[in-house]
Amino acid sequence: MKVGFIGVGRMGGGLARNLVRHGYDVTVFDLSEEAVSRVLEIGGTAAASPSELAASADVLFTSLPLPKHLTDLLVHEENILGLMKSGSVVIDVSTIDPSTARMLSDASARHGVAFLACPLGKGPLQAEEGTQPIYAGGRREVYETYLDLLNDISTSVHYLGDVEQATGFKIVSNLIGMTNALVLSEGLRIGEEAGIDPLLLQQLLATTGADSYQLTLRGPKILNEDFTPGFSVHLTRKDVRLGVEMASELNQPCPFSELALEYFSKAVDAGYGDEDCAAVYKLFKPTAVRSQ
Structure with missing residues (x-):
């Protein structure tokens, strides 16, 4: 073969x-x-x-x-x-x-x-x-x-x-995962602003209903401010866009995915496109929020 x-x-x-x-x-x-x-x-x-x-x-x-x-x-x-x-x-x-x-x-x-x-x-x-x-x-x-x-x-x-089910599954998986990465970034910033030690915050979140694959995979990247690309913001935006387009074809509402696409697009515009998708965290720093 x-x-x-x-x-x-x-x-x-x-x-x-x-x-x-x-x-x-x-x-x-x-x-x-x-x-x-x-x-x-x-x-x-x-x-x-x-x-x-x-x-x-x-x-x-x-x-x-x-x-x-x-x-x-x-x-x-x-x-x-x-x-x-x-x-x-x-x-x-x-x-x-x-x-x-x-x-x-x-x-x-x-x-x-x-x-x-x-x-x-x-x-x-x-x-x-x-x-x-x-x-x-x-x-x-x-x-x-x-x-x-x-x-x-x-x-x-x-x-x-068939091929529609396999590719559709992957897109749904990415929509859920990448939307979770946004919520994780937002939540970590809120916790840090509340004065919680960032390492302790992540450790304790993992013992609650807030635990997730994204917390395990991208939490350490955020903690160490290491945004070396595992999966870039550019590719994340592409995948989320595919999901939003698929939902539109199915006449299925997807407001949270649409919001995720908006924020990953902002991350590209901010110059983070070649960094890991965890770099979307930087959009939630207070200075970044005030400037939007």
Whole structure:
């Protein structure tokens, strides 16, 4: 089985390296030579172009920042679906909206290529460790065919139904998580202004109903004012926007998600776009609030 991987940055790189470690014949492509080199240190080979990779792969993983990047690659500008072998499969681990996933699944089928939407549940660390949760969607028989491969790069693979359910789940997860990150930032600032020691505040919140994954993951970043990007404000805003747009298509109200989008947009405008999404905390400092 020849495995191709397009997009081996922070998320994709960890998954690609785990495929190499499990003995797969892996060929990678990324616009970043550094990202490619980090995979080749473990093993595998590099392709000169996405087209070269698509023509040879039995399984093609894709991990790209924006839905447009994916549609341009697979269907529009580069149209590599037209180069892929009949009976091959695209396994996309990007965060995309259900409408885009449906379009790509249908386009793949027209070329005799299967398509699985497999968005991821956590961050680059889990991708590197091989513990990244995967939420799969697509035809059941395709999922079952590649389940062993997915299990080699994850300890937690879940089948949700078709591509709309898998990608929709990821967007809902991000909406809840990122809205929680905003409420956490706001609450921590209020507690600090009330004179509570910041470390004690976080420790004790973890013993109450205020405990959350975001408190565990981003609380220490806020405490240490370390906003090195694990998941950037730019990407957070993109994902929240996808969620708001999905809710609009479903005619489903989402006022809190809309407010989250507003605040992550403010964080980008304030110059925090390349920092971790925890940097939204800085918007809640009293000077920042007064200046808005």
